[in-house]
Amino acid sequence: MHTFIQNQIKSMKVKILIAISALLFPQLIFSQENYKTVSTVDSTKVYLGGPSYEVKTYPQKFKAKKPKNVILMIGDGMGVSMVSAGLTANGGQLFLNNFKQVGFAKTQSASDYITDSAAGGTALSTGQKTYNGAIGVNTDTIAIKTILEMAEDKGLATGLVSTSAITHATPASFIAHQGSRGSYEDIAADFMKTDIDVFIGGGYKHFAQRKDNRDLTGELKQKGYQVLRDMDEIAKVKSGKLAGLTADEHNEVYPKRKMNLPLSTKTAMNILDQNQKGFFMMVEGSQIDWGGHANNTIYVVNEMLDFDRAIGSALEFASRDGETLIIVTADHETGGMALTGGNMKTGMVKAAFPTGGHSATMVPVFAFGPGAENFTGIMDNTDIPKKIMKLLGF
Numbered sequence: 001m002h003t004f005i006q007n008q009i010k011s012m013k014v015k016i017l018i019a020i021s022a023l024l025f026p027q028l029i030f031s032q033e034n035y036k037t038v039s040t041v042d043s044t045k046v047y048l049g050g051p052s053y054e055v056k057t058y059p060q061k062f063k064a065k066k067p068k069n070v071i072l073m074i075g076d077g078m079g080v081s082m083v084s085a086g087l088t089a090n091g092g093q094l095f096l097n098n099f100k101q102v103g104f105a106k107t108q109s110a111s112d113y114i115t116d117s118a119a120g121g122t123a124l125s126t127g128q129k130t131y132n133g134a135i136g137v138n139t140d141t142i143a144i145k146t147i148l149e150m151a152e153d154k155g156l157a158t159g160l161v162s163t164s165a166i167t168h169a170t171p172a173s174f175i176a177h178q179g180s181r182g183s184y185e186d187i188a189a190d191f192m193k194t195d196i197d198v199f200i201g202g203g204y205k206h207f208a209q210r211k212d213n214r215d216l217t218g219e220l221k222q223k224g225y226q227v228l229r230d231m232d233e234i235a236k237v238k239s240g241k242l243a244g245l246t247a248d249e250h251n252e253v254y255p256k257r258k259m260n261l262p263l264s265t266k267t268a269m270n271i272l273d274q275n276q277k278g279f280f281m282m283v284e285g286s287q288i289d290w291g292g293h294a295n296n297t298i299y300v301v302n303e304m305l306d307f308d309r310a311i312g313s314a315l316e317f318a319s320r321d322g323e324t325l326i327i328v329t330a331d332h333e334t335g336g337m338a339l340t341g342g343n344m345k346t347g348m349v350k351a352a353f354p355t356g357g358h359s360a361t362m363v364p365v366f367a368f369g370p371g372a373e374n375f376t377g378i379m380d381n382t383d384i385p386k387k388i389m390k391l392l393g394f
């Protein structure tokens with residue numbers, strides 16, 4: 001009897017220990033089989049393959065030593081794993097394969113080891129490190145002139161294209177000066193203080209449905225902008241000033257969105273190219289980041305491939321033009337994405353994500369065109385705009 005009770009207590013103790021261990025270290029208790037079931041059941045982690053596209057190869061011959069036009073393309077949250085995932089999904093070929101000059105950028109902000117898109121965008125637009133959340137201002141919240149504003153001062157045409165709201169952190173960092181990235185209506189109002197030639201993205205409500213009752217779309221029209229909301233209409237514009245506001249806030253996820261990033265890029269370039277002095281344009285693949293935040297491989301791959309096709313549009317233009325420098329980089333990586341499986345033939349990609357936030361890992365820098373050789377090795381994110389400013393003679 002005595003032994004029976006002792007054994008009962010012993011077995012209870014063991015059960016409690018197992019329960020505590022299961023809570024603290026589930027991977028020790030649940031079998032490998034269970035683990036496998038869990039990972040394959042979550043279909044968002046696996047991109048099974050999909051339609052692929054032809055990638056053209058462009059000659060590395062350029063008319064000039066220095067660029068007349070610069071296209072800065074930012075894949076928000078685009079780390080090396082996102083590029084690798086896209087590469088696998090498209091059978092080993094991306095438009096990015098045309099970029100022979102490659103480097104890495106450190107992304108730390110002035111306030112944090114892990115940057116957000118506002119500080120990351122401001123680093124890329126001004127060449128200065130600032131605090132997370134800052135839009136075109138320094139650590140004392142003083143406005144810093146952006147490369148887009150410098151281009152405008154020098155008489156170049158300027159443009160912004162994004163799949164998010166055009167007032168969201170990344171594009172905002174190039175044109176607005178606000179202490180906080182969430183001040184969307186103030187950011188929209190900052191657009192009015194510039195003479196930007198073309199912008200295409202979401203964010204209509206920040207221009208048209210405002211707390212201060214200002215109708216910025218009306219003000220834009222008075223300033224001579226064609227204010228359009230429909231992608232087909234936007235794609236028809238060949239000249240003049242263009243405000244393309246394709247969504248109330250953010251554009252839909254690819255392929256649901258009607259806003260077309262490769263076509264928007266092409267439309268903007270053709271309008272900006274009419275300026276004899278050249279142009280500066282920033283194009284953002286905004287939602288690669290959101291795929292990373294969602295830990296969703298399918299979302300990441302679809303957005304990565306859409307961004308790569310926009311890079312294809314830029315390459316088509318640049319190779320014809322011969323005086324255009326294209327820089328492709330990211331503000332930071334998102335999700336700590338790791339490729340845990342894949343197939344180059346079927347395009348299947350499987351990934352794991354240790355975080356739902358950003359990571360501190362370096363991001364790739366790809367350069368094509370006159371001056372591209374300046375963008376190799378390890379650099380700071382702030383070096384990228386500094387190098388561009390130098391090449392453009394700012």
Ligand code: MG
Pocket residue numbers: 076117164168169170171284286289
């Ligand atoms: Mg962004």
Ligand code: ZN
Pocket residue numbers: 077117289290293334358
């Ligand atoms: Zn993010």
